[in-house]
Amino acid sequence: MSLTHTAEKRIGAARADAPGLIRWLSEFTLIWKILSIALFAGAWELAGRSGFNFSFPTFSDTVAALWEMAVDGSLGAAYLRTLEPLVIGLAFSLIVGISAGIAMGLRHDVEWFSLPIFIVMQAAPMAALIPLVTFVYGIGLTAKVLAVVMLAMPVITINSYKAVRNVPPSLVSMCHSFMGSRQQQILHIIIPAASPMMFAGLRLGVAEGFSGVVLAELLITPTGIGDLITFHRSIANFAHMYATIVSIVLFAIVTVGSLQWLETALFRPEKRSSQ
Amino acid sequence: MSIAMQIETENAVPAASNPIIEVKGISKIYGSDIVALENIDLAFEEGQLTSLLGPSGCGKTTLLKIVAGLLKPSHGEILVKGKKVHGPGPERAFVFQDFALMPWANVMQNVAFGLKMQGVGKAAREDTARHYISEVGLSGFEQKFPHQLSGGMRQRVGLARALAVNADVLLMDEPFSAVDEQTRRKFQEDLMRLREVEKKTFLFVTHSIEEAVYVSDRIVLLSPRPGRVSQIIDPDIPQDIGPDELRRNDVYLDTVESIWHGIKKYVE
Numbered sequence: 001m002s003l004t005h006t007a008e009k010r011i012g013a014a015r016a017d018a019p020g021l022i023r024w025l026s027e028f029t030l031i032w033k034i035l036s037i038a039l040f041a042g043a044w045e046l047a048g049r050s051g052f053n054f055s056f057p058t059f060s061d062t063v064a065a066l067w068e069m070a071v072d073g074s075l076g077a078a079y080l081r082t083l084e085p086l087v088i089g090l091a092f093s094l095i096v097g098i099s100a101g102i103a104m105g106l107r108h109d110v111e112w113f114s115l116p117i118f119i120v121m122q123a124a125p126m127a128a129l130i131p132l133v134t135f136v137y138g139i140g141l142t143a144k145v146l147a148v149v150m151l152a153m154p155v156i157t158i159n160s161y162k163a164v165r166n167v168p169p170s171l172v173s174m175c176h177s178f179m180g181s182r183q184q185q186i187l188h189i190i191i192p193a194a195s196p197m198m199f200a201g202l203r204l205g206v207a208e209g210f211s212g213v214v215l216a217e218l219l220i221t222p223t224g225i226g227d228l229i230t231f232h233r234s235i236a237n238f239a240h241m242y243a244t245i246v247s248i249v250l251f252a253i254v255t256v257g258s259l260q261w262l263e264t265a266l267f268r269p270e271k272r273s274s275q
Numbered sequence: 276m277s278i279a280m281q282i283e284t285e286n287a288v289p290a291a292s293n294p295i296i297e298v299k300g301i302s303k304i305y306g307s308d309i310v311a312l313e314n315i316d317l318a319f320e321e322g323q324l325t326s327l328l329g330p331s332g333c334g335k336t337t338l339l340k341i342v343a344g345l346l347k348p349s350h351g352e353i354l355v356k357g358k359k360v361h362g363p364g365p366e367r368a369f370v371f372q373d374f375a376l377m378p379w380a381n382v383m384q385n386v387a388f389g390l391k392m393q394g395v396g397k398a399a400r401e402d403t404a405r406h407y408i409s410e411v412g413l414s415g416f417e418q419k420f421p422h423q424l425s426g427g428m429r430q431r432v433g434l435a436r437a438l439a440v441n442a443d444v445l446l447m448d449e450p451f452s453a454v455d456e457q458t459r460r461k462f463q464e465d466l467m468r469l470r471e472v473e474k475k476t477f478l479f480v481t482h483s484i485e486e487a488v489y490v491s492d493r494i495v496l497l498s499p500r501p502g503r504v505s506q507i508i509d510p511d512i513p514q515d516i517g518p519d520e521l522r523r524n525d526v527y528l529d530t531v532e533s534i535w536h537g538i539k540k541y542v543e
Contacts, residue, residue, distance in 0.1 A: 111355060170371050176363055176387075178393075188391075267379060270378055
């Protein structure tokens with residue numbers, strides 16, 4: 001009773017000035033977030049207990065399995081194995097993809113030569129080509145790195161290229177009119193102006209890279225996370241299988257989310273200043 | 276009456292006594308057959324404000340960009356202080372119609388950009404930038420970003436950036452066309468005041484007859500398709516009257532009227 005009363009009073013006070021209302025709501029966003037996670041966990045738990053599918057574990061079993069794997073070290077060991085092709089593949093995709101995209105955006109001859117390759121790579125279902133990779137590169141690290149690169153690089157490159165092409169021409173003219181050299185033009189105008197769209201491509205590319213590494217570990221040879229998933233499935237240890245899947249999904253979300261933070265920190269001072 | 280006579284005499288003697296910029300036989304052809312400018316000969320006198328006026332499609336912005344060195348002419352040459360130029364130079368600064376501000380940079384960084392390109396050190400360029408930011412009335416906004424400013428304020432940033440490099444000639448491409456009418460009037464008045472302080476040569480592209488007559492020492496009227504010089508007008512408006520009086524001044528109103536009659540046949 002008293003709670004409703006205070007809430008009413010607070011709403012009444014907030015109505016008097018709109019910013020107050022917004023502040024009042026924003027104070028509760030953390031509560032909303034926790035509430036939505038709790039709702040999701042509750043629904044999962046209920047679905048698990050209803051027994052609609054024998055392979056579907058409850059939320060609590062999954063969390064327990066996750067904890068067990070974290071403690072016995074199997075999860076950590078699996079991540080160390082998975083991270084190797086992922087990090088190498090993503091680093092290669094970022095460096096080569098961004099450079100190629102920028103070069104294509106800046107130079108028509110490079111565009112003429114390499115754009116068709118990347119358009120084909122982006123349009124083709126690269127996952128279907130992963131089995132072919134093993135014929136050439138075997139089942140080792142190289143093949144898995146290549147799987148990550150094949151999925152991550154095209155979208156990174158195409159977005160970087162489009163981003164450079166979409167830089168407002170008047171900004172480029174402006175730099176030219178103040179006698180900026182071509183190098184200054186690229187460094188001070190084109191790259192900062194292209195960075196928002198480039199980072200959109202980076203986020204997509206990194207997410208694709210995660211798909212690539214998991215696909216490689218499921219399709220080429222079971223190692224790391226792919227091995228954990230395959231192993232626990234084969235011995236009907238479904239809670240552990242789900243726990244592994246949940247962990248890689250969370251890891252991907254955190255990585256892609258931190259890219260957003262990195263973009264704001266590096267290139268978007270105007271976003272930081274406006275609250 | 277007196278205006279009509281002036282137009283004739285001016286047409287006969289387009290040469291300026293002390294030209295800082297000379298446009299010689301400039302033509303610009305886009306593609307193979309679209310003639311944007313045809314054989315333009317003009318001279319812009321030092322310390323004067325000259326407007327390029329004309330209906331849309333007459334090539335006035337093209338001409339300004341050629342003078343700025345941002346576009347290459349198909350024929351002809353541009354002389355600045357008697358020397359032929361091939362691109363942008365330190366004696367010319369450009370003010371863009373769409374402001375061309377860097378959204379990721381604050382007012383200070385935007386205004387100091389031209390100096391940064393010239394290799395001026397951070398402290399020195401920020402001092403100069405601060406001076407011109409206050410000159411255009413934006414003191415206190417140094418740390419704001421373009422999206423936090425109104426259209427008029429953004430163009431003031433563009434103007435301050437052009438002033439900061441201390442060029443002799445300011446090239447302004449319809450600088451007030453993207454701001455509202457009230458801001459525009461205030462801006463025009465500020466520009467007049469700035470002219471007194473800065474003693475620079477201004478080249479000003481506009482499609483507004485009133486604006487051209489109000490701010491200019493000389494108006495170059497261009498006709499469209501192909502762009503040619505159709506008239507040169509020196510509005511003979513008394514110098515010592517204030518902005519409010521001027522807008523009701525007979526000479527001002529008659530000049531506006533006569534330009535409109537000259538331009539009407541090109542407008543459908």
